[in-house]
Amino acid sequence: MVIVMKPEATAEQLQEVISKIEELGYKPHVIYGTTRSVIGAVGDERGKFVLQSLEVMDGVESVIPILKPYKLASKEVKKEKSIIKVGNVSIGGKELIIIAGPCAIENEEQIINTAKAVKSMGAHILRGGAYKPRTSPYTFQGLGEEGLKLLKKAGEIANMPVVTEVVNPEHVDLVCEYVDILQIGTRNSQNFELLKRVGQTDKPVILKRGMSMTIKEWLMSAEYILSEGNRNVILCERGIRTFETATRNTLDLSAIAVLKEETHLPVIVDPSHATGFAKYVPCMAYAAVAAGTDGLMIEVHPQPEKAFSDGPQSLNFNSFGKMVEKLRQFASIAEKI
Amino acid sequence: MVIVMKPEATAEQLQEVISKIEELGYKPHVIYGTTRSVIGAVGDERGKFVLQSLEVMDGVESVIPILKPYKLASKEVKKEKSIIKVGNVSIGGKELIIIAGPCAIENEEQIINTAKAVKSMGAHILRGGAYKPRTSPYTFQGLGEEGLKLLKKAGEIANMPVVTEVVNPEHVDLVCEYVDILQIGTRNSQNFELLKRVGQTDKPVILKRGMSMTIKEWLMSAEYILSEGNRNVILCERGIRTFETATRNTLDLSAIAVLKEETHLPVIVDPSHATGFAKYVPCMAYAAVAAGTDGLMIEVHPQPEKAFSDGPQSLNFNSFGKMVEKLRQFASIAEKI
Amino acid sequence: MVIVMKPEATAEQLQEVISKIEELGYKPHVIYGTTRSVIGAVGDERGKFVLQSLEVMDGVESVIPILKPYKLASKEVKKEKSIIKVGNVSIGGKELIIIAGPCAIENEEQIINTAKAVKSMGAHILRGGAYKPRTSPYTFQGLGEEGLKLLKKAGEIANMPVVTEVVNPEHVDLVCEYVDILQIGTRNSQNFELLKRVGQTDKPVILKRGMSMTIKEWLMSAEYILSEGNRNVILCERGIRTFETATRNTLDLSAIAVLKEETHLPVIVDPSHATGFAKYVPCMAYAAVAAGTDGLMIEVHPQPEKAFSDGPQSLNFNSFGKMVEKLRQFASIAEKI
Amino acid sequence: MVIVMKPEATAEQLQEVISKIEELGYKPHVIYGTTRSVIGAVGDERGKFVLQSLEVMDGVESVIPILKPYKLASKEVKKEKSIIKVGNVSIGGKELIIIAGPCAIENEEQIINTAKAVKSMGAHILRGGAYKPRTSPYTFQGLGEEGLKLLKKAGEIANMPVVTEVVNPEHVDLVCEYVDILQIGTRNSQNFELLKRVGQTDKPVILKRGMSMTIKEWLMSAEYILSEGNRNVILCERGIRTFETATRNTLDLSAIAVLKEETHLPVIVDPSHATGFAKYVPCMAYAAVAAGTDGLMIEVHPQPEKAFSDGPQSLNFNSFGKMVEKLRQFASIAEKI
Structure with missing residues (x-):
């Protein structure tokens, strides 16, 4: 210093x-x-x-200060890129990984149909929320354990690993019984108690960026998980809060470029929450691939107009399928398969 | 709509x-x-x-949308201002309430000496952190239950109610045994699981504003606590994140004016975390009083240069004493006593 | 309303x-x-x-308010996309347009060598600053009219249209004598006197987004130019100011998607000023193309380490050449040529 | 470095x-x-x-970098506070200076009545806009030279110095003929051509902070004026752009505290533009005084509901009078008279 x-x-x-x-x-x-x-x-x-x-x-x-405050997340400590394996899927390697599914699990039909559809169109991992951290206490809060069961079932039927958000340290053990990957949402990105707890599991963790988190702070939150012994952290850029209101958040794609310099951890992008509008999702997904993302997390719903949560930003099956086709083309230029 | x-x-x-x-x-x-x-x-x-x-x-x-999304926090539902009582202290009434103490409880001597000193200089409530949500996993994380015991003891000796931050739903019951007021920190301001849990207690809750939280979202977080049955919520403005780096955060004093229009809940201000520098704290404390705050939360440490946490923003006893004297003068003009 | x-x-x-x-x-x-x-x-x-x-x-x-505040810039008034012609170059059409050159024109050799090099590698338009709006009055302010002459000469030698920033209404006539396209910089994006003046010329205008300008305000600034009679406005996204400091600004690529919904005007992207670091420029250029930009503006300097201004964000000829090759590949997927 | x-x-x-x-x-x-x-x-x-x-x-x-980038604005170069004199009024000294008047000069009656009213209630300087930098080209742009004449006349009748905004280097000489103080608005705070030009006059300059300007950049803009030879710069905090939308901008009162450490130049506050709502203006004016401002700039209009510009944030005579009375009380505690 x-x-x-x-x-x-x-x-x-x-x-x-x-x-x-x-x-x-x-x-x-x-x-x-x-x-x-x-x-x-x-x-x-x-x-x-x-x-x-x-x-x-x-x-x-x-x-x-002169040194970066993070150690385990830093490339100075580990030069080669981390590749995180879940079942047959490797995140951080040659392949562009697509995580797709509804914001909230609503019922068996919805999640199973979505799982089958997105799998058939090229998705690798199924997402679905069972515990929803909603701004208002009066909106749908998720199905809880019932949702976890449906998610697991859908994953088995479609033969895909599944990921869900965990919001409470007390739920971690339960959630681990049902899912393959844990997600920490933007609002809990500095909930250090939760970070420590998921750091004590052996499940890969998708760590979303906080809405007003610098990249440095984000890596410090990753450090909380890593320092508890869990080295399988995947960073997920999902937009930051700025003065602009035309989109729900401002997607910071340059974070991909910065993170590739700073860390060995894989980086994925969630254009659905970032933009807040289905019509902007494909564009930003293409851009993320060109910028070098290791994967994408996309909200897909059989009928967005009937979704319990985040309908306006969800793609329907048809739009998702078209988008994936084009994504593959961009990926090949970006040297991903 | x-x-x-x-x-x-x-x-x-x-x-x-x-x-x-x-x-x-x-x-x-x-x-x-x-x-x-x-x-x-x-x-x-x-x-x-x-x-x-x-x-x-x-x-x-x-x-x-046309209606505001909050109900219980809104003045439409409850017109008269809420006054929250803790022991002899009333927050939201005629008196300007001063909460003071160290960022982290470090040992018995530190917290007891601070309690006595700030009490003698006019503070009403003693603060001290036992669980510290720190950006880095490698820094001091607080004394935990041992800290709670010391805080309770110091409060009893100095005859002051005490407040501490709670960071994990699992700790809530334990913390309630020792303290009079629970605090939700900025990083947990949308940790809805924690909000619900403190909403189920009968302790007053100081709810800090999230770093990138609009006033509307802040009231929605208050709504989470209120809707669980706990009507004793105190809002605490502590600075928002902006592009400016000369201060740690940007203190948004206009939030006081807006909240007085929107809600019946009391509003206090934390100029220590907002500015990040002891030299700027008195100025901003005076401004908060003139703007109409119901109270202040001030970091005070016997020897700021030896503090385990947040030394640069802590006042020593002498500066705190001088500041309180002047605060009282501003309060009398602002029609507070 | x-x-x-x-x-x-x-x-x-x-x-x-x-x-x-x-x-x-x-x-x-x-x-x-x-x-x-x-x-x-x-x-x-x-x-x-x-x-x-x-x-x-x-x-x-x-x-x-319900209606958008802009008229002439809006797609409601003009549905088909505007294509702006400068010499042989069409901005807003099928082709991805690349504007390249140094931040500041320093001397004849520098600008002519750069012009020849970038032209040979596929650039369409030459950029170079003669009047530099620098944060500090003590740094290089540009060569003024002498710079304009050199820019014009370099453009003629390399057979490229040229663009330069204009910073003062009093300079507009002079600048128009030498260049093909006028640029309004980010710090002058709400300098309405300057906007009106360039609106009275017949030169195409590249209007950079202000650092803290919403997309709506940006279109209102375009409206100032359009309403004076000049319909040749090109919008240039160059990053907005946020709390993140890892990059100089935060490039808002979702602005491309939003603008395509809102306006018929072409949109280009400047990843050099947005990121502030040469190493991040190619990544963000690729992302911009995938997101659908009509063009790119790239800082190129023969020896970035000797540049009078913005060296760290300038590409050298070699990096520029490599980047353009890959850009073309992404462009073909994005249906640009 | x-x-x-x-x-x-x-x-x-x-x-x-x-x-x-x-x-x-x-x-x-x-x-x-x-x-x-x-x-x-x-x-x-x-x-x-x-x-x-x-x-x-x-x-x-x-x-x-280690040294601050500004020189003439810095306290290292000039330790004692600058006091700027205009007629009988001294800005930066013992007295709290109140600048009041309408956003835009609309007609003779409006500006003269306002001048008389605010003078009788304790204002020191009359403000009024003749050239209005409006976001939309379709709104009222000010009366121009006609407005300057009315402003001068009103100032003479009420015996007050007058201030108006200048927006174009070409107008500077003309404006100097009519007014005592020049104002640089927030949108021109990095219009360096305009800054240099007003730096060549001998009129005091009120330099508003740019909407997304750090304090350091603000002082660099002051440096532009100072380095041209004009040492009479008054800084005016008027709110910065953040994600919060409950107020028009976020008033950064901690800037007063920071500036007192960094510069010898006087600092005033404009709570009208900062908040955007008349109902929040008095609160923020009181807070500014308690924080140590040297003066206030307040929008006052005889009939805010009929104002051509910024009606919602203008006080009427009655509210202005009441506010000034209370301001004086706060000023006496803040050791201003």
Whole structure:
């Protein structure tokens, strides 16, 4: 880290900062400038309160971290890309993985029909929500365990791994009995208790980006899961909150490019929640593939106009099928199969 | 709600929308414009998926909600302001309530000394974190139950009610044994499982605003607590995430003015987390009082430079004392005592 | 527009609003709800102060516009897509148009070499800045008219139309003597005096999106140019300002999808300014093509490490060449040539 | 500045960076860490392209500036606060200065009546727009020179200095003939051509913050004016653009606290544009005073419901009078008179 002293800092203040740095186990290097001094402190600076205790000292203007705060998620620790296997499916490898299904599991017919349809059109993994974190307490909250059973059944019938969102540490064991992949939703992306708990399971985890989360914070949330021993984390970009209201969120596709520099973890994209409108989903799915995503998560519903949740952003079977065809073409240029 | 048809919508499409509106239990009123038709649907539109199912229909351009989505939090349902009592302290009444204490409880001496000091300087409620939701898994995570015991003891010694953050539904019962007020932090402001659980207790709840939460969404999160039966919700503005980096977050004091129009719930302000720097805290505390806040939540630490967490934004006893004196003067102009 | 009355509005207040609506030339339709009344006002509501004067009336809760505020930019007025011709180049048609060149024109050798290189690799239009709106007054501000001359010369040698940014209404005539396309930069996107002035020329105008501009406001800025008589406006997405700092701005590719619904004007993308790092440019260029952009604007410099401005985001000739090859492949899938 | 090398940087790459630093006129100090090296470069780093040319070099991970990019606006250059005099009025001194008047000058009666009324209630300076930068080309654009004449006349009658917005470099000379203070609006806050031009006059300039401008960028825009020789710049906070839509913008009052640390220039606040609703204006004006503002800019209109522009956010005479009374009380606590 680098400690910048104020121009008016005294020699005593500088000396106290140097002593403090040594006391904290770092090696200080002072650079005496014309208007102010700067101290380089060599050592592993992770553990933020150490930094902060320097910031409060007299004569200190600012403390600038140099190392990235994440370790296990970083490419410095693991250079080769992580490939995460679920059944026959590998996420992070050569193949573009498509996860499809309804926002909420509504009944047996709906989820089984969707499973069969999306499988036949090229999807690899079935998604469906059993616990729905809805903004309003007065809207449909999901079928709970009944939904998990239907999801498992549909996955078996269509021969696909299944993924569902988990919203409560107390549900984790139950959900693990039924599904192959756990999902952490955007609203729980800094629910650290939940992150730790899923980090203690052996299920792959799809970690959605928080609505106002920087990429750095996102990787720190991944670090919570990784540091509990679960190394199977898949990052999912789903749009961030900005001032623009023409779309539900603003899909940040440059996050794919940044993450490829920063982490070995696979990255997928959810254009359905990002845009909020079915008509914009294919365009953004194509763009995500061209940008280099490892996979896509798409909301598909047999009859979007009758969906209990998020109908406007769900594709019907027909649109989904057409989109997948074109996705494959883009994928081949992007060197995915 | 108002349904706006596309200019090119056919008479059949219009008729189908009308039928759907009736089927959903609303009364449709069509306004035939020169370029497009607009339908007013009279009825209680809360329950968002109803709206959304109309959006997907052919010929529909957009669906505009008219009623606010919250009920119990709204002034339409309860006109007089809610006053929430904890021991001798009333939040939302004539008095400006000051909640003070360290970010994290570190040891007995620290919390007891702080309790005595802030009490003697005019604070009403003692705060202290036992479970700390930290961005990094490698930083101090709080003392847990041991911290709760110390907090309770400090509150008893200084004769003050105490508040602490709860981060996991599984901890709620335990935390309730030790503290008088529960706090929901910004990262858990849409952790609906946790909101429901604290809604089932009889403890007052301080609900912090999420970092990227609109005021409307914030009131919907309050609605989760209220609708479980707990009517003692206190809203706490603590800064939102914007592009500005000179402060840790951007304190949105206009939220106080808006909330006074929208809700009967008391509103307090946390300038410590909002600004992230002790030097900016007093200024923003004064501003909050002038804007009409019902209370303040201030981080105070005996030695900020040695704090395990958030030292740079903590006041020491001396600065806290000076600030409270001036706060009282502003409060008297703002018609608070 | 729709006027929502407060629940407590009196019959007199409702009547006054109705009279005011009639006085303003609209036809009011009242819908009497159970808790409040809503008035639909049929007519062209563009001209915002009319709306606002209703908002101030007693008993009015809110006024909701229904029509889009732009006319000439809208697809309602002109359904077929605008194709803008400059020399042999058509923007908005079948071909993916590539605009390339340095951020700032530095000297004759630099601009002529760049022109020849990018032309040989497939670029259609040469860009180069002569007037640079820099955040700091102490950095290179551009060569001014001398730069315009060099740009024109380079365009002639390489047989390419040229584009440059104009920053001052007083410069417009001069700039028009030298270049084929005018560019309005992000910082001037609501400099209405400049917009009006370029609207009075017959040169095509590339209008960059403002850093914190909604798509609606962007189209209103286009409307300023269009309403002065110049119908040759090209919209350029270049990233918006958000809380994320890993990239210079957040490229909003969903804007392409939204604009294709809303306007007949061509849309291009500038991934160089959006990301701020050369290493992220190709990825985002590919994504833009897959999303359906009509063109790309790319910063290219013979030696980015010696550039006077924006070196870190400039591609060198080699990277540009490789990128264009791949761009063509993506374009063919996106049905561009 | 500090240059952070990549962990895998070679000794040759390090040496090349060192040579480059020397070539640029700085003195390099290398700190050899366990995983990477860091170089401190001592010298005045202002002039950003220098920094950027290092960023592009092989082996460099990042370049971190240490000095603030502004000079003349900074407290390092001028410690004592600037007090700006206009007629009898001093901005930045002991007195809380109130600037009041309509958004747009509409006719003689309106501006003269407003001038007299606000003067009698305690305002110091009269504001009124003659050139209105409106989002839509179809709304009222101001009276132009006719408006300037009326404003001057009203100022003379009420014996108050007057301020108006200037939007075009070509208008600056004309506007200077009529008014005492020039205003740069939020949409022109990075219109550097206009900033330079007003920097060449001897009139005080009120510089509004851009909607998505960091405080650092704002001070850089001030620097444009200052570096042309005009030292009379007054900064005006007027809200920034965020995701929140309950208010027109989000008033960032912590900017006052930050600016007092960073600059000697006076700071005022415009709560009218910030909130967009008259009902929220007094609250935010009180808060601004408590936070330490040097002045306020308030929209006042004889009949807000008939205003040509921004009626909903304008106070009528009565509300303005009541607000000023209370403002004075808050000011006395804030040690302003």
